[in-house]
Each structure stands twice: as structure tokens, then as C-alpha cells.
Amino acid sequence: MTTTTRIAAVTGAVGSARTRVEGRDKVTGAARYAGEIPFAELAHGWLVLSTVARGRIRSVDDAPVLAMPGVLTVLHHGNAPRVETDYVGMLGRPNPVLGIFQHDRVPFVGWPVALVVAETSEQAREAAEALVVRYDEEPHDVAFFAGHPSAYTPQDNPMLQAETEKGDVEAQLDASPVVVDEEYTTPEEHHNPMEPHAATARWDGGRLDVVDSNQGSTWVASELAQLFSLDPASVRVRSEHVGGAFGSKGLSPHQVAAVMATTVLHRPVRVVLTRRQMFSLVGFRSPTAQRIRLGADADGRLRAFDHQALSLTSTVHEFIESSAVLGRVMYDADAHHTLHRLVRLDVPTPAWMRAPGEAPGSFALESALDELAAKCGMDPIALRARNEPETGPVSGLPFSSRNVLACFEEGARRFGWADRDPRPGLRREGRWLLGTGTAAATYPSGVGPSTAAVTAESDGTFTVRINAADIGTGARTAMTLVAADALEVDPDRIRVRIADSDLGPAMFAGGSMGTRSWAWAVTVAADELRERLSPGGGIPPEGITARSNTAEAIGALAKKERHSFGAQFAEVAVDVATGEVRVRRLLGIYAAGTIVNPLTARSQFIGGMTWGLSMALHEEAIRDRASGGHVGADLAGYHFAAHADVPLIEADWVDDPVPDDPVGIKGIGEIGVVGVAAAIANAVWHATGVRHRDLPIRPDRVLRAADGARHRAAEGARNA
Amino acid sequence: MAPSTSSAITLNINGEKYTLPVDHRTTLLDALREQLDLTGTKKGCDQGQCGACTVLLDGRRAVSCLQLAVAAEGRAITTIEGVADGERLHPVQQAFLDLDGYQCGYCTPGQICSALAVIEEHAAGWPSAVTDDVRPDAGVPALTAEEIRERMSGNLCRCGAYVSIVQAVAQAAEAAGAEVKEAAL
Numbered sequence: 001m002t003t004t005t006r007i008a009a010v011t012g013a014v015g016s017a018r019t020r021v022e023g024r025d026k027v028t029g030a031a032r033y034a035g036e037i038p039f040a041e042l043a044h045g046w047l048v049l050s051t052v053a054r055g056r057i058r059s060v061d062d063a064p065v066l067a068m069p070g071v072l073t074v075l076h077h078g079n080a081p082r083v084e085t086d087y088v089g090m091l092g093r094p095n096p097v098l099g100i101f102q103h104d105r106v107p108f109v110g111w112p113v114a115l116v117v118a119e120t121s122e123q124a125r126e127a128a129e130a131l132v133v134r135y136d137e138e139p140h141d142v143a144f145f146a147g148h149p150s151a152y153t154p155q156d157n158p159m160l161q162a163e164t165e166k167g168d169v170e171a172q173l174d175a176s177p178v179v180v181d182e183e184y185t186t187p188e189e190h191h192n193p194m195e196p197h198a199a200t201a202r203w204d205g206g207r208l209d210v211v212d213s214n215q216g217s218t219w220v221a222s223e224l225a226q227l228f229s230l231d232p233a234s235v236r237v238r239s240e241h242v243g244g245a246f247g248s249k250g251l252s253p254h255q256v257a258a259v260m261a262t263t264v265l266h267r268p269v270r271v272v273l274t275r276r277q278m279f280s281l282v283g284f285r286s287p288t289a290q291r292i293r294l295g296a297d298a299d300g301r302l303r304a305f306d307h308q309a310l311s312l313t314s315t316v317h318e319f320i321e322s323s324a325v326l327g328r329v330m331y332d333a334d335a336h337h338t339l340h341r342l343v344r345l346d347v348p349t350p351a352w353m354r355a356p357g358e359a360p361g362s363f364a365l366e367s368a369l370d371e372l373a374a375k376c377g378m379d380p381i382a383l384r385a386r387n388e389p390e391t392g393p394v395s396g397l398p399f400s401s402r403n404v405l406a407c408f409e410e411g412a413r414r415f416g417w418a419d420r421d422p423r424p425g426l427r428r429e430g431r432w433l434l435g436t437g438t439a440a441a442t443y444p445s446g447v448g449p450s451t452a453a454v455t456a457e458s459d460g461t462f463t464v465r466i467n468a469a470d471i472g473t474g475a476r477t478a479m480t481l482v483a484a485d486a487l488e489v490d491p492d493r494i495r496v497r498i499a500d501s502d503l504g505p506a507m508f509a510g511g512s513m514g515t516r517s518w519a520w521a522v523t524v525a526a527d528e529l530r531e532r533l534s535p536g537g538g539i540p541p542e543g544i545t546a547r548s549n550t551a552e553a554i555g556a557l558a559k560k561e562r563h564s565f566g567a568q569f570a571e572v573a574v575d576v577a578t579g580e581v582r583v584r585r586l587l588g589i590y591a592a593g594t595i596v597n598p599l600t601a602r603s604q605f606i607g608g609m610t611w612g613l614s615m616a617l618h619e620e621a622i623r624d625r626a627s628g629g630h631v632g633a634d635l636a637g638y639h640f641a642a643h644a645d646v647p648l649i650e651a652d653w654v655d656d657p658v659p660d661d662p663v664g665i666k667g668i669g670e671i672g673v674v675g676v677a678a679a680i681a682n683a684v685w686h687a688t689g690v691r692h693r694d695l696p697i698r699p700d701r702v703l704r705a706a707d708g709a710r711h712r713a714a715e716g717a718r719n720a
Numbered sequence: 721m722a723p724s725t726s727s728a729i730t731l732n733i734n735g736e737k738y739t740l741p742v743d744h745r746t747t748l749l750d751a752l753r754e755q756l757d758l759t760g761t762k763k764g765c766d767q768g769q770c771g772a773c774t775v776l777l778d779g780r781r782a783v784s785c786l787q788l789a790v791a792a793e794g795r796a797i798t799t800i801e802g803v804a805d806g807e808r809l810h811p812v813q814q815a816f817l818d819l820d821g822y823q824c825g826y827c828t829p830g831q832i833c834s835a836l837a838v839i840e841e842h843a844a845g846w847p848s849a850v851t852d853d854v855r856p857d858a859g860v861p862a863l864t865a866e867e868i869r870e871r872m873s874g875n876l877c878r879c880g881a882y883v884s885i886v887q888a889v890a891q892a893a894e895a896a897g898a899e900v901k902e903a904a905l
Contacts, residue, residue: 019817019818019820020817020820022825023817023822024809024817025825026822026825026828027809027813027814027816027817027822027825027828027829027832028760028800028801028803028804028809028813029758029759029760029761029799029800029801029829030760030801031825032759033759033762033826035763036753036759038757120743120754121750121754122743122745122746122750123743126745191878192878193824193826193878194762194764194770194772194824194826194827194876194877194878194879195762195764195824195826196763196764241824241825242824243762243824243825243826243827244823244824244826244878244879245824246878272763274766275764275765275766275767275769275770471824472822472823472824472825472879473823474823599820600820600823602820603820603823603879603881603884604823606880606881606883606884607823607879607880607881608880609880610880610882610883611880614880634765634767634769635764635765635767635769635770635876636767636769640876640878641880641882642873642876642882643868643869643870643872643873643875643877643882643885643886644869644870644873646869646880646882646883648865648883649883
């Protein structure tokens with residue numbers, strides 16, 4: 001298999017801006033998403049979720065509901081088909097929430113207890129609301145806070161090494177002339193893609209056919225096959241258009257419910273989640289409580305680095321929000337310690353949400369760096385430059401490429417950083433206090449095995465088959481450009497087919513790994529095809545097809561620290577009267593390998609930065625301790641950034657060649673979020689002189705902090 | 721005899737008449753999507769909070785999830801499927817396409833329908849919450865980025881495409897004759 005660097009624009013398709021190939025369908029409403037494909041005899045399923053946080057189901061009174069107009073069945077733990085949850089899938093053991101209706105235990109508010117299926121969605125909904133479920137309740141605990149007495153350090157978690165340690169942190173802290181020791185918190189946050197999760201399942205000639213909205217049809221098909229003990233070849237999952245995902249669209253109870261119902265009813269069944277149901281069924285970002293201790297010499301060189309992060313998980317499954325991983329990449333010190341701890345609560349299991357770990361972790365760490373810079377009297381960028389590691393601080397491995405300082409340099413130039421007076425609380429414009437802040441960004445560049453097929457058609461066009469998922473990233477368009485360069489033909493001659501498990505196994509769209517993984521497979525297949533096409537030779541009616549499988553080449557990849565990097569800059573205005581924080585501008589500069597399509601890549605970076613702004617100022621899910629459920633589980637109660645919250649945001653990138661990588665793509669889906677909340681919080685400090693270590697930076701917190709600062713100043717004056 | 725829970729109604733959608741039986745509980749949004757196969761109008765929250773289901777009723781924008789289908793009889797309904805002129809995209813659609821004013825595309829039909837109404841509302845001199853001079857004789861305010869953002873704020877986009885959506889609306893509004901200022905074109 002060839003692994004030469006090939007993406008270096010042959011025809012120049014890669015690197016040139018191109019509008020989305022499915023764009024016309026999206027702006028005319030022709031693009032059909034999962035819940036929008038018509039089927040004859042379609043029945044509608046509506047999930048019923050638990051209203052208690054812990055206990056057992058005593059009864060499901062399905063008889064009155066079965067008598068309601070149009071109701072076809074009510075599935076619950078007393079009658080549902082059995083599923084197998086004792087297996088190891090692509091991402092480890094399945095979340096037990098996929099084993100719906102298998103027992104009477106309830107581990108959180110919003111656990112699926114029944115599915116009502118009816119002829120129409122109106123009938124299903126009314127019947128679901130009428131279904132009486134009785135419980136034997138048990139006491140629950142949903143309260144997350146720093147220092148929770150039952151916190152533990154996870155052992156042997158397959159996804160993450162919980163702790164890393166080198167040197168004596170306490171001794172180095174004692175020896176450090178400058179110390180920062182602070183606690184930071186981030187709240188529970190929810191993905192909330194605009195398209196609610198939806199799946200339609202049916203049996204078609206002995207095969208299970210599922211039309212779904214997901215991040216990877218290979219993944220979903222494989223898990224459904226295992227859950228229902230089916231031959232993997234007898235399961236087909238399609239996911240043509242996906243209305244956003246952000247980590248929430250893998251396996252969820254709605255797909256399992258749809259498959260159960262179609263199996264029982266022998267007709268197609270569609271299950272669509274309501275917005276409210278999404279708050280308990282599709283994962284979320286755990287709240288975090290983080291403590292960071294930095295010890296430095298007067299010139300800013302780090303002697304001690306300690307990042308400890310507490311997050312929550314459910315009582316049924318273990319998920320770690322990997323907030324403390326940043327230090328393993330970004331900063332070295334004589335003594336270095338990172339630790340993740342968990343507390344099990346009676347809540348749903350958290351999941352990956354855009355930049356999992358790095359998003360909340362960077363708020364804490366990049367705020368702490370800013371605090372250290374202020375204590376050392378150093379420019380925050382100079383502090384980061386002083387602590388640039390040569391190799392991975394924990395692994396000792398070389399970086400495949402690391403251009404974070406180039407990002408800061410370019411960003412500082414464009415943002416006008418050189419003119420900044422570092423002193424806080426000095427700039428005022430009417431009732432607004434103004435400030436600027438910066439932070440570093442990083443996110444891993446991973447890759448997963450994929451297969452692809454590229455066909456030279458007899459009419460002179462090419463068909464690329466790769467089971468990619470386009471969740472808004474522009475995957476179809478990116479693969480068109482990658483194939484065009486590999487085949488040395490115009491992109492207009494290329495047709496890309498994605499999002500169908502029958503296309504063969506491929507990586508899912510997650511962990512910023514999709515484009516890199518798929519591009520590799522497409523490039524290898526296209527190279528192979530070119531070798532087989534003789535100049536002037538004819539092409540038979542069925543075309544000529546070359547296939548690839550990157551598993552072996554990926555396995556042979558040299559071990560290195562492979563990451564994207566970036567620098568975030570923010571300018572804010574803080575209203576002294578109302579406490580409102582307005583972001584006036586954001587600039588992000590990234591070093592993220594080859595940028596395939598500048599038009600869609602810029603959108604993705606800016607989208608990530610918009611998430612960072614939203615996280616800094618708006619997003620916060622509130623849990624009621626008494627009921628164990630959410631308060632305001634909807635898009636009014638859970639506000640994420642709207643048009644009026646978002647200023648002009650600019651994103652750009654610096655050259656970042658990755659010499660030993662066959663594709664040179666690093667992945668850009670998540671890094672845009674990383675560091676933005678810290679840059680904004682640092683700007684709020686620069687504006688007001690007050691540190692905000694708890695997100696979101698709400699007006700009430702700004703006002704209380706200002707009051708606190710005034711009281712302290714008055715006390716100081718009295719005591720003087 | 722129990723009172724009837726369904727009726728046959730006639731809806732005027734994109735200039736065509738559709739006669740259909742509807743359950744009285746059916747929203748205009750569900751009638752469009754599930755009965756008429758007009759799935760371009762999207763369901764994001766079903767509670768009037770996200771704007772994905774925005775359509776035009778007699779030329780003014782409305783969230784179709786909060787409108788019962790039976791109450792939409794006699795109104796001129798425009799959905800995303802009725803915005804283009806045959807194969808020729810409306811300038812607002814073209815601007816979204818050219819400037820990448822979307823990512824996943826799910827909020828896009830609602831954003832575009834809202835944008836059509838925003839451009840009309842602005843041209844008719846309607847003020848917004850950020851308009852400085854709201855006196856009746858103040859005339860049409862300049863269409864700034866701030867004005868566009870304020871007027872489009874009923875349409876959520878989780879991908880975070882707001883920056884290019886605002887630019888797309890500004891470009892289309894300018895092409896339609898609006899005075900556009902500070903909209904970062």
C-alpha cells in the first residue's frame with residue numbers, strides 16, 4: 001500500500017473553496033433527513049420516560065392505552081423483545097440505556113419505560129401521555145459539587161488513563177516563587193443538534209433496514225446487529241443527511257425502540273425524539289469541578305503543573321470527561337500531575353460533546369495560565385512561548401508538527417495584541433468596560449481504519465463510495481476534492497456516495513477524525529485505480545473499480561504526538577449596570593494540517609468558536625435536586641447562542657505541513673471550541689479586574705463579583 | 721355521537737390548493753411534513769422556540785409548529801419549497817449557498833423563510849429592538865449587521881453559522897435595494 005504524501009494539490013482542488021455539493025438541496029428544502037423519508041404503512045412510536053430518579057417500575061397500565069384510537073402496541077419491560085447488551089463494540093461496552101425495556105429498574109429521570117406505537121404521531125403522543133406508570137421510589141442523589149464524598153479515581157477505563165504523574169509536585173510548588181492555585185467549574189451542557197434524533201426501521205426481504213440520523217452508519221449497524229443478535233450483513237443503516245450531531249448521534253434508545261417495534265408489528269416504525277427527551281437520552285457534557293496548581297519561576301518557567309478534574313457519571317455506565325488531558329500535550333514542568341476523578345449520581349450517562357475534555361479543561365487551564373502571566377507580570381503569549389515543550393510532556397514522543405506559536409504570532413498581528421495595555425479595569429466606553437484576552441487551543445488528530453471504492457465509469461465520470469457521515473462538516477464536498485486531486489480530474493466529474501453501511505466499513509464522524517480517515521481511504525483507492533487505468537484504454541460498461549482498506553497502514557503509523565493547535569483572541573465589553581458581557585470580536589488562528597475546503601473549513605472553525613462563546617456566557621442545564629430531573633429542558637430553558645449573541649468571528653490558519661503523514665489532514669471539527677471560553681473569561685478579567693472561574697459568566701455573577709470586589713476594596717481602605 | 725375529531729380542509733400552499741383530512745390536533749407543521757410530503761419545513765423543537773419550522777403566512781413569518789392546520793385554511797402559505805422560481809434560486813437561497821450560510825442545513829429553510837420576511841419588514845420601515853429612531857416618520861433604518869442579527873434571532877443555528885448567515889442576508893437585502901451598512905460584507 002502506498003503511503004506517500006499525495007494530497008499536495010495536483011489539480012489544486014484540495015485547498016480551493018468550493019460550495020457544498022448538496023447545497024442546492026439544503027437551501028431548497030429538497031434534502032431529506034432521517035424522519036422525512038416516506039414509507040407505506042408507516043407507524044409512529046413515542047417513547048415514555050421515567051418520572052422518578054431511582055426505583056423500580058411497579059406497573060405499566062397499558063390496557064386503557066391499547067384501547068385508544070389508532071394504538072397498535074405498547075412495549076415495556078413486561079413484553080418487549082430481548083436484546084443482548086453483553087458485548088464489546090467499536091467504543092467498548094454499550095451504554096446500558098440501549099437495553100431498553102429489559103428490566104424494571106429505573107436509574108434516572110428520563111429512562112425509557114415504554115414505547116407507544118400508533119397509526120399517527122398525534123395518536124401515539126396522546127396515548128404516551130395517557131399511559132400510567134407506577135413506581136416504587138428510592139432516594140436519589142443528583143447533586144454534583146467539588147469535594148463530593150463519594151468521588152473515586154477510575155481504574156482501567158478503556159477510553160482514558162485517569163492519572164499521569166512525574167516528579168514531586170508538592171516539593172516543586174514549595175520551591176516556586178510564583179504559585180497559582182485555583183478552582184474552576186463548568187456546568188452540565190447539552191449538544192442540542194437542531195434535528196432531533198430520528199430512526200425508521202423496517203424488515204425488507206429478510207434484512208433490517210434503518211433510516212437514521214447518525215455520525216456513522218458502520219458503527220450503528222454493527223451495534224444494532226449485536227444488540228439484536230443478527231448477522232452483520234443483514235443490517236443496513238443509512239443516514240443521508242444529518243441535522244447536526246456534535247457527539248450525540250451514535251447509538252440511542254430510539255433506534256433500538258424502532259427495531260423492536262418493527263419486529264413486533266411487521267411494518268415500518270419511526271421513532272423521533274422530542275426536544276425534551278433529548279435532554280435525558282442522547283448524552284450531555286458532564287459538569288466539571290477542576291483544581292489547577294501551577295508553580296513557576298519569576299520568569300514564568302513552570303516548575304509544577306497539577307490539573308485535577310472531577311466530573312460525574314451515571315450509576316449504570318462509566319464515562320470520563322477528560323478535562324485534564326490538555327496538560328499532557330500543552331505544558332511541561334519539572335513535576336507534572338494530571339488526574340480525573342468521578343462521582344456516580346442518579347443521572348443519565350454523559351457522553352462525548354464537541355471537544356470532550358478539551359472544552360471544559362481548556363477553560364480552567366488557559367484561565368490559570370492567564371492568572372500566572374498576570375502574577376509574573378508577563379505577557380500571556382510570552383508565558384506560553386516560555387513553556388513550549390520539545391516533546392510530549394508525558395509521553396516523551398515527538399510532535400508530528402506543532403505550530404502553536406505561529407498561531408499566536410499571526411493572531412497577535414491581526415488582532416492588534418501588541419498595543420494592549422496588560423493592566424485590568426482601565427478601558428471604559430460609556431457604561432461598558434472593555435478588555436481583551438487570549439488562550440491556546442489544541443485537539444488530538446486521530447485516524448480510524450476505513451474502506452473505500454473508486455470506480456471509473458464508462459461515461460468518463462468517477463464514483464467514490466465511502467461510508468462517511470456528513471453531519472454538517474461538508475464531508476461529501478471534501479471527499480470530492482480529495483478524489484479530484486488523487487485522480488487528477490475536475491471535481492465536476494466526481495460523484496461521492498456516503499452514509500450507507502452497505503458501502504463497506506468506515507470511520508464515524510467523531511473525534512475530529514472523519515475527514516482524515518476517509519480521505520486516506522479514498523486517496524489509496526484512487527491511486528490504485530489510476531494505476532489500473534491504461535492511457536487511452538476503454539472502460540467496460542460496469543466500470544473499473546479499485547478498493548482500499550487503510551487498517552494496515554494506520555497500524556504501521558509511527559507513534560507521535562499528533563494534534564491540531566490554535567490561538568484564540570477575544571474582545572469583550574462588560575456592562576457595569578446590568579452585568580451583561582458582550583463579545584465584540586473573536587479571532588482564531590489554527591495550525592491544523594492540510595485544509596481541504598477553505599469555505600467549509602472556515603465555517604467549521606467559526607462554528608466551534610461560536611460554541612466557545614455560547615459555553616462562556618450562556619449554556620447551563622439546571623437539575624432539580626428534589627425531582628432529579630431538569631428544570632426547563634427545552635430551547636427556552638437551555639439557551640445557546642442566538643444571532644444577537646454572536647459578533648463578527650474570524651478564523652484563519654497558518655501553514656502546518658505534517659511531513660510523515662500520508663494525507664496531511666489533521667481534523668478541524670472540535671478545536672474551534674477549545675480555549676474560547678478562557679479567552680473570553682480572560683478578557684472579562686482584563687475589562688473588570690475580576691476573575692470568573694465559574695461558567696457561564698452570567699450577568700448576576702458579574703454583578704455579584706463586582707459587589708464583592710467593591711466590598712473588599714472598602715474593607716481594605718478601612719483596615720489601612 | 722361523539723363530536724368529530726377530524727375535518728377535511730383545503731390549504732393554499734405555494735400557490736397550489738391541497739385538500740386533505742386532518743386530525744384537529746395536527747399542527748400545520750405536521751400536516752406539511754407527514755401528510756403533504758413537504759418536508760422542507762423542519763421540526764427542531766415543536767414548541768416555537770427554535771424557528772426551524774418558519775413559514776410565511778400571507779407574507780408574514782410564523783412558526784408552523786404553533787399553528788393548527790385547521791386554522792391555516794384561507795391563508796396563503798409559503799414554504800421553502802415555494803421560494804425558488806423553478807430551477808432559479810431566490811437571491812436569498814443563492815447567497816446562503818455561495819457564502820456557506822449553513823452547515824448541517826436543518827435550520828436553513830427556517831432561516832431562509834425568516835430572511836425573506838426580514839428583508840420585507842425592513843423595507844416596509846418596521847423598526848426592531850435595536851433601531852435607534854423609532855418615530856413613525858423616521859423612515860427606513862439602515863440595515864446593519866446588528867439589525868440583521870436582532871431580526872433573525874428567532875432562528876437558532878446550533879452549527880454556529882450565524883456569521884455567514886448574516887452576511888448572506890445582507891448581500892441579498894442589498895441586491896433587493898436595501899441600504900446595508902456595517903454588515904461585514
